[in-house]
Amino acid sequence: xxxxxxxxxxCEAMVKGLSTAKLGKPDxxxxxxxxxxxxxxxxxxGLQVTELExxxxxxxxxxxxxxxxxxxxxxxxxxxxxxxxxxxxELIEPAIKQFFPYPDYIDAPGHVEAGDIMMVGxxxxxxxxxxxxxxxxxxMISLLNKQGLSGTMVNMSALLHLKTGLSYLENNNLxxxxxxxxxxxxxxxxxxxxxxxxxxxxxxxxxxxxxxxxKGFPKALTAIKTLGYATREVAMSEFQKLDGGLSCLSxxx
Ligand code: CIR
Numbered sequence: 457x458x459x460x461x462x463x464x465x466x467c468e469a470m471v472k473g474l475s476t477a478k479l480g481k482p483d484x485x486x487x488x489x490x491x492x493x494x495x496x497x498x499x500x501x502g503l504q505v506t507e508l509e510x511x512x513x514x515x516x517x518x519x520x521x522x523x524x525x526x527x528x529x530x531x532x533x534x535x536x537x538x539x540x541x542x543x544x545x546e547l548i549e550p551a552i553k554q555f556f557p558y559p560d561y562i563d564a565p566g567h568v569e570a571g572d573i574m575m576v577g578x579x580x581x582x583x584x585x586x587x588x589x590x591x592x593x594x595x596m597i598s599l600l601n602k603q604g605l606s607g608t609m610v611n612m613s614a615l616l617h618l619k620t621g622l623s624y625l626e627n628n629n630l631x632x633x634x635x636x637x638x639x640x641x642x643x644x645x646x647x648x649x650x651x652x653x654x655x656x657x658x659x660x661x662x663x664x665x666x667x668x669x670x671k672g673f674p675k676a677l678t679a680i681k682t683l684g685y686a687t688r689e690v691a692m693s694e695f696q697k698l699d700g701g702l703s704c705l706s707x708x709x
Contacts, residue, residue, distance in 0.1 A: 457664050458501075458503055458663055458664060458708045458709060459502075459503065459504060459709070460503060460504050460505075460506065460555065460708070460709055461498045461503045461504070461505045461506070461706045461707065461708050461709075462505075462506045462508065462520055462548070462551055462552075462706065462707040463491070463494070463495060463498070463505060463506070463507055463508065463518075463520060463705060463706045463707075464507075464508040464509070464510070464511070464517050464518050464520050464548070465488070465491065465507060465508065465509060465510040465518065466484070466487050466488060466491050466510060466518040467510035467511055467512045467514070467515065467517060467518070468484050468510070468512065469512050469513070469514075469515040470482055470484065470487060470515050470516070470518060470698065471484060471515070472515045473515040473516045473698040474515070474516055474538060474540065474541075474698065474699070475697060475698045475699055476616070476699055477696060477697050477698065477699050479696060479697040480697060481697065482694035482695070482697045482698060483694055484694075486693070486694050487694035487695065490690070490691050490692060490693070490694055490695065491518065491705070493690055493691065494668075494690050494692075494702075494705055494706075495507065497668055497688045497690050498663065498706060498708075500666070500688060501663040501664050501666045501668075501688070502663075502664055503663065503664075503708065505706075506551060506554075508520075508548070508551055511544070511547060513543070514540070514541065514543060514544050514547070515540070516538070516540070516541055516544070516698065516700075517541075517544045517547070518695075518700070518705060519571070519695075519698075519700050519704040519705065520544075520548060520704075520705065520706060520707055521570055521571050521703055521704045521705070521706065521707060522534065522536055522541065522544075522569035522570050522571045522587075522617075522704065523536060523541070523544045523545045523548050523569075523570070524545075524548060524552055524559075524570060524707055525568075525570040525573055525580075525596070526552075526555075526556070526707050526708075526709040527575065527580070527600065527603055527605055527709075528578075528605075528709075529603035529604060529605060530556050530558075530559065530560065530603050531552045531555070531556035531559040531560070532559060532560045532561070532562065532596065532599050532600075533545050533548070533549060533552065533559050533560070533561050533562065534562045534568040534569060534570055534592075535561075535562040535563060535564055535566055535567055535568060535592065536567065536568070536569045536587060537567035537568075537569055537585070537586060537587030537588060537589065537592075538569070538587060541569075552707075555709070560599045560602070562592050562595050562596060562599075563595065565589075565591050566589065566591040566592030566593075566594070566595045566596075567587060567588055567589045567591070567592040568582070568587075568588045568592035568593065568595070568596055569585075569587040569588055569617060571587075571616070571617030571618070571619050571620070571703065571704055572584075572585050572587060572588040572617045572618045572619070573588075573596070573607075573618065573619075574618055574619055574622065574623075574624055575624070576624050578604070578605045578606060579605070579606050579607070579608070580596075580597075580600055580605060580606070580607040580608075581607075581608060581610050581618065581641065582596055582597070582607050582608065582609050582610060582618070583609075583610045583612050583615070583617060583618025583619075584609055584610065584611055584612065585612060585615065585616065585617055585618065586616075587616070587617065588617075590609065593607070593609045594609075597609075608641070610639070610641050612635060612636070612639070613635060614634065614635055615634075615635070615636070616699050617704075618636075619659055619701065619703050619704075620658070620659055620699070620701060621633055621634055621635065621636040621655070621658050621659075622636045622642070622658055623658060623659055623660045623661065623662070623703065624645075624662065625660070625662045625667055625680070625683065625685065626662050626665075627683075628644075628645055628646050629645070629646050629648065629683055630642055630645040630646065630647050630648065631647075631648050631650060631657070631658050631660055631676070631679075631680070632647045632648065632649055632650070632658060633649060633650040633651070633652065633654075633655040633658045634652070634655065636658075637649045648679050648680075648683070650673075650675070650676050650679070651675060654673040654675050654676045656670055656673065656692075656696055656701065657669055657670050657673035657676035657677075658676075659701025659702055659703050659704070660676070660680065660702060661702045661703050661706075661708070662685075663708060665685065665686060666685065666686045666687065666688055667680050667685045667686070667687050667688075668687075668688050668689075668690055668702050669687050669688070669689050669690070669702075670689070670690060670691075670692040670696070670701070670702055671689040671690060671691040671692065672691075672693075677689065690702060
């Protein structure tokens with residue numbers, strides 16, 4: 457069960473955020489509205505939400521998931537692979553310390569963005585991407601070990617972050633698409649493969665037996681409902697334009 461979430465209000469500079477999506481620039485007013493509804497959805501799932509102020513110097517700072525990993529045992533602040541995002545770490549630190557006074561840290565030359573990390577109970581899968589390198593993943597695994605948890609590295613090629621291509625919905629259920637669907641590391645899970653045109657919904661979020669699903673992906677929504685979950689759709693068009701998914705917008709713990 458999760459009890460808390462930390463989110464950060466999108467800044468107006470988000471229109472200059474990193475993107476490969478080729479979907480155009482986000483509309484700030486609509487992004488703000490979608491973010492408010494995202495917060496409402498977290499609250500509907502029973503979470504107490506800490507809302508942090510917008511940071512105009514950091515266009516991608518609403519994607520708080522990347523700058524910290526929160527486990528059931530503690531917090532680890534990351535060192536993002538994207539240089540423009542590194543300053544976000546010290547700015548989220550005070551909020552993390554309110555819950556975890558003594559976090560651990562990833563240091564250069566290690567890079568980690570926690571969008572590359574998927575938690576399955578006490579086991580953490582760490583995707584090696586353009587944003588998370590081997591040194592960073594190795595540091596992360598030893599910090600997880602210190603907490604009595606374990607981690608493994610996952611080789612991948614095409615995705616921005618590991619969780620861009622999969623989500624763990626608990627109960628052994630994994631939403632996947634593309635390269636991740638056939639990845640040997642995940643062959644023991646009940647994998648639900650999404651079609652290429654619905655691949656964005658592979659980043660859905662389990663929160664206390666409700667699954668948040670991005671709006672506009674009807675086959676994914678049906679597949680998740682068929683597994684027996686309650687679902688809550690959240691419009692995400694403006695964040696999709698910045699390669700950001702549902703999980704990226706919060707830290708849940
Ligand atoms: C970035 O490229 O860093 C942002 N525009 C999107 C980050 C998405 N975060 C995530 O997948 N965890």
